[in-house]
Amino acid sequence: MSPSAPAVTWLGADPRVLDDDALLTGARELGELRRLVEASLGSFAAEVKHRSRRQDGFGGLAQRLGAGTPEKLVEQVSGVSKRESQTLVRVGELLTVDADPWLAAVGTGVAAGRVSIVKADVIKSGLGAPSEDVAADDLADAAARLVALAPSMSVEKLAARARELRDDLDSAGVRDRERMLRDKRYLTLTPLTNGMTQLSGLLDPASAAIVSAAYDAATSPRRGGPRFTDDASKERAEKLVADERSLGQISLDTFVDLIRIGTEVDPGRLLGARRHAVRVLVTDQDLRERRGPAFLQDQTEAISIATAEQHVCDTGIVPIHFTDDGEPLRLGVTRRLFSSKQRDALAARDGGCRFPNCERPASWCEAHHRIPWKEGGPTDTRDGVLLCRHHHMLVHDNGWAIDRHPVHGLVAIPPRSIDPAQRPIPMPARSRAAQRLTATARVRR
Known part of the structure; x- marks a missing residue:
């Protein structure tokens, strides 16, 4: 598909002189033009990889030009970042004759300018490959559904939806995927030459649920969180809003305070008698039959029933009963505030x-x-x-x-x-x- 003439005419236009309708039309058509350019660049990147096959050794294109890898060569000649070049190569392969057949709809969407390179990449990684429990045809149907959703979804929501569809198709594999994410967790402290220490890391879903609950409790008044009705909470929120520290400084100080408190409490007790406010969401049937996924509140990744049982045993569970149509049990009261x-x-x-x-x-x-x-x-x-x-x-x-x-x-x-x-x-x-x-x-x- 070639870019339309109206889209090209927006190049170099001065957005300050446009009315609202023209401004949004131009942004929309330039977005389509960008997706088409990315699709073409992806095809070129895939061909660079094809001409840099490992079996060609130093005679391959990337090795011959001293780049080492096709991704590095794409990065050098196109001026994109390392991450972008890797994405272009991965997604570009969806546009070749050797593309995975269950991802054909994704390749078609990219070529037509409906799906961006980044969104195609999260669909591909989220769905994965066929297995003994997941047929290629089922993945193809899921891919088509995601392509239809892609134009109206953010990259993050589309990625989460792709993983959800994979979990729905392969509930038996939830535990393996949970373990894979857990294996990627890490935390590093790197001393810097200026006297500071840099903290970086990745949290698996179970760890993120605990840390996020503490982070939200400490910072939500500064981040547009819920309003408070009782005097004590209101007073604390007002103090936090007026605090001269930056949001990042408040977050770090809270983290340090939690570590300090944890090292000072009595053995076997962390943060006193109060445990972290993490809720496990799982259906009664799945819990009884010990199959299917469970979820931690505010986390999109599924966890295994075994992990859910661990939380139930360790911290208890808030029982919430549902009607057959998915509504929580009605608990109507005469007072104004929800309990x-x-x-x-x-x-x-x-x-x-x-x-x-x-x-x-x-x-x-x-x-x-x-x-x-x-x-x-x-x-x-x-x-x-x-x-x-x-x-x-x-x-x-x-x-x-x-x-x-x-x-x-x-x-x-x-x-x-x-x-x-x-x-x-x-x-x-x-x-x-x-x-x-x-x-x-x-x-x-």
């Missing part, structure tokens, strides 16, 4: 902010009454929904509404100033455990 148990139920069902395209985790959210409480709306989990502070205020102050749709469930209704037709926008839940429970219930009917 902590109701918030746990909403977190398990929603998985985070339900507003379209928001990725805030459940720990950053506030419980919103779909029907305003002052208008008789019940404080009930069925009529509650988690919204981050920003979107909670947006709904209250900017004319948005939340309704129930017979097909999509919860939907956001924009104000007429944004969409005169006020077409409903689906608000899908982000909790994979709740989604799995719903799917299981439907199969049983």
